[in-house]
Structures are given as C-alpha cells and as structure tokens.
Amino acid sequence: MKILLVHNFYKLSGGEDKVFKAEKDLLIQNGHDVITYTKSNNEIDEYQPIEKLKLITSTSFSQRVYEQIDLLLKKHKPDICHVHNFLPLISPSVFYACSNNKIPTILTLHNYRLMCTNGLLFRDGHICEECVSSSAYHSVLKKCYRNSHLQTYAVARMLEKNKDVWFNLIDGFFCLSHFAKQKFIEHGLPKDKITVKPNFIDDGELFKKNEALKSTKSEYLIYVGRLEINKGTRLLKRLAESIDKEIVVIGEGPLENKLHSCRNINIIGKKSREETLAYVNRAKALILPSISYEGGLPLTALEAFSCRTPVIATNIGSMKSMIQHEETGLLFDSNSIESFNSCVNQVYSNPELIDRIINQAYHYLKTVYTKQYSYQLLIDNYNEAILSNENPS
Numbered sequence: 352m353k354i355l356l357v358h359n360f361y362k363l364s365g366g367e368d369k370v371f372k373a374e375k376d377l378l379i380q381n382g383h384d385v386i387t388y389t390k391s392n393n394e395i396d397e398y399q400p401i402e403k404l405k406l407i408t409s410t411s412f413s414q415r416v417y418e419q420i421d422l423l424l425k426k427h428k429p430d431i432c433h434v435h436n437f438l439p440l441i442s443p444s445v446f447y448a449c450s451n452n453k454i455p456t457i458l459t460l461h462n463y464r465l466m467c468t469n470g471l472l473f474r475d476g477h478i479c480e481e482c483v484s485s486s487a488y489h490s491v492l493k494k495c496y497r498n499s500h501l502q503t504y505a506v507a508r509m510l511e512k513n514k515d516v517w518f519n520l521i522d523g524f525f526c527l528s529h530f531a532k533q534k535f536i537e538h539g540l541p542k543d544k545i546t547v548k549p550n551f552i553d554d555g556e557l558f559k560k561n562e563a564l565k566s567t568k569s570e571y572l573i574y575v576g577r578l579e580i581n582k583g584t585r586l587l588k589r590l591a592e593s594i595d596k597e598i599v600v601i602g603e604g605p606l607e608n609k610l611h612s613c614r615n616i617n618i619i620g621k622k623s624r625e626e627t628l629a630y631v632n633r634a635k636a637l638i639l640p641s642i643s644y645e646g647g648l649p650l651t652a653l654e655a656f657s658c659r660t661p662v663i664a665t666n667i668g669s670m671k672s673m674i675q676h677e678e679t680g681l682l683f684d685s686n687s688i689e690s691f692n693s694c695v696n697q698v699y700s701n702p703e704l705i706d707r708i709i710n711q712a713y714h715y716l717k718t719v720y721t722k723q724y725s726y727q728l729l730i731d732n733y734n735e736a737i738l739s740n741e742n743p744s
Contacts, residue, residue: 352733353384355429355454357420357445359436360391365577366650367461370550371435377551377726386427388420390440407501410439411509417444424452431733433457438464438506443513446520455740457732459548460526462646465517466538468496468506473581473643478667483538487511522736525728527647528669534644546732549673551725552653552716568660571597571617572695573634575627575651578604583640583665586685590640591615593688594695598638601627627651632658636698642685644668652680656716659709663694677704679712 356378358371378385395403409415424432432449434441434456449456462470466483468490473479481489487507490496496503517540524540525548526532532545578584584606591598591613600610600618610616622630631637637655639662647669652662656679664670666682674680681694697704718724 352431352730353386353427353429354378354733355386355388355423355427355432357388357432357434357437357441358390359438359441360389360393361436362392366550367436369650370459370461373551373553374433374725374729377722378729381726386423386429388423388441388445390416392440394440406439407505407508410442410505411512412447413440413442413444416441417448420445420448421452424448424454429454430737431455431457433459433729433733435459436461438509443509443516446513446516450520453740455522455736456520457523457525457736458521460524460531460535460545460646463531463534463644464506465510465535465540468503468510471581471643472534476580476642478643480534483534522739523732525732528645528672530644530669530672531646546728548725548728548732549647549720550650550653551720551722552650552657553722567633568635569633571599571634572636572638572663572698573599573601573630573660574638574640575601575631576649578602578607578610580606581641581643583642583685584609586640586642586665587638588613588616589688590638590691593692596635596695596699599630599634601630628654628658631655631660634660636661636663636681636695639664639670640685641665641670642667645670648673653716653720656709656712656720659713661698661705661708662712663691663698677708679715680708 356371356375360368375385375387432445432454434445437443437445446456463472464470468487474493474495487510491500491504491507494500494503496506524545526535526545527549529547532547535545536542574587576582584604588610592615594615596615598616600616601622603621607618610618631654637651637660639649639652642665645668655662662674662680664674664680664682665685667685671682674682676682681697683690683694
C-alpha cells in the first residue's frame, strides 16, 4: 500500500511528533511505501511580519500547501492520506487536495482541537467544554490559544470555516481513548467514522531494555512531563508538600520555578529516553497529576507499565477511562490531598495490591498497546476508507 503521511511538527517536540515517526517506521517495517509531507512551526521564526499576519487566513486554507500537496498526489498517487497535525502551517487545505484527487483521508485526533482552539478543553486553570456544543468564536474573547485574541481568532476561524470538511471530506478518524471518542460524538462527529486507536510503544525493544534494567525499586516517586498548568504542576507541588517522600521530576516548562521551593521535589531537567526509563524503572510509582482531560494515556504511563512501576493518576478524562483503580493503577481525586495520600500509602504499605496492579497493567500493555495491535487497526481502517471511497453511498 502507498501511504501519504502528513504532519505539522511543533516547536517543542511532544507526543504527537513521536507518534508520527513511530507510525511511519511501523508502516515501512511492514513493507508499505510511505511518502511524507511535513512542516515545522520553527519555520515561523523566519517569517517576515507580513507573512506572520497572513497566518490569520492561511491557517484556514493555505493555497501554497494545497498546490504542493496536489502535485505530490499527482506524482505519487498514494492509496490513502493519513494526517496527524495540520495546524497552523498545513491547514485543512490538505483535505481539499485529497478530495479533489479522490484520495481517501484519515485524521488522528491527538487532542481536542476540532472543537477547542487550544486543543485541551481547558482554560484559566480548569476544564472548559463551552465550545463542545457551540461556536469556537466564543474562545476569542477569552484568548484561549496562546493567550492571544488574534491567534485565537485565527484558529476559531479555521474551525468554523471548515466544519463541512470534518463531516464530508474526511473518511475516518482515530482518537486515543473511549473518553475522547465520546467527546467528539457530543461535538457532532459521526460515531461510525471514529475508531479508538491508542498510541503504542516499541514493545520488543522496550521490553528488552527493561529486562536489562531490572533492579530493586528505590523509595522515590517520579513525575515525567512538561511543567505547565494543565499537566498539574501546581497540584504536584501541593501533593509533594503533603507527603514525606522524594519526588524526582524529569521535565521542564514555564512553571518550573514554582517547584524549586518544595524540599521534597528534586528537579533533574530533561533527560534522554534511556535515562528516563532508568529512573522510571527504579521509581516506587509514577505520578500523573494532570488536571486536564488528556487525549489518551500518556506514553510515559505505558513505559511505566512496561517497567512494572505502578501509576498514580488523577481520576478524570482519558486517564479515568483507561486506568482501572486498584486493577491497572491507582486513581485519586484531584481536589483531595487525602485521596492522593491514600494512594501513596498503598504503594508503600500494600505490596500484594501493588504486585497485582503492576502485573495486570503489564498484561494490559501487551494486549492493547503493542505495535501489532496498532498496525492492524491502521491497516483495517485504511482498507475501509479506501473501499468507502471507491464505493461512495
């Protein structure tokens, strides 16, 4: 099968960028002919002021990108196009180009961008679903995207002007959790076009590495991720102040300085994947204090499962739908320090429960989050989209 993969890279590399590369490698390993079309937000740094101003309209539709993709489609004639992120440089023009060339398309919904300008369903420190059932223009006054009226308007304009695209020009959607799927159905996306396909980890190599890393657990807890409000950085500080345990923090971000005053927190900065795995492998538990929904279960949680390190997470959104309390992890109420402390106490004082949790989480990982499972979902949905495109109703 010949597949065009499309992705707009972020300035700071994150989970979506890693998934794009992992799925590209997976398809190539299975013998498919993969063509890529990518942009990077780093390109914006080189823009002249007038070019940056033009993003207000080109975010909704980029004629330049349309023409580039149109040429690419005519040259390579792919069987299908799979889009990951298209904001802001690629724009929905990719879907128009594919439609006009009769190429079926799949879009991975890594976040909630199709119904929320910042993609998080989160603003001013709390969950917000105002635009799930109303116009995205409501977000402009609130500066939901990058705290900017103008940039928020550009994204809201893109969402409102291209509503027909989501419903008529895209043949199928992947989302990362059943919780996310339900939110998109509430927004109006057709239920029969949405498939839940969690992210996967490179299980073979990762399990080999973790076998080699096997060691006695240390006494510290660990947090891995960006240090920003929706990831629960302020909550992490409150949690750390409530227990007499060291919390190792791997990551960086705008709220890093908020954690320096906490004596229990040891910030060691950004680390390589191998170094991070070594820390997670030795940790007593991984903490996921996110106060936003999350699109799916973070890759860090999957790596913790593979290390047989228990996960303590807030009981909201995708994490609640993908982690079963006292079965594959421990869930706590983000509004209750006592709830968190109870989970921590179980990690340190209830070895029988923790052994059951880590073994069941490991089994869950090897059942649902493997390359083989993800590859089969990719190919099944590609084939279905191709067939649907050949025989439109």
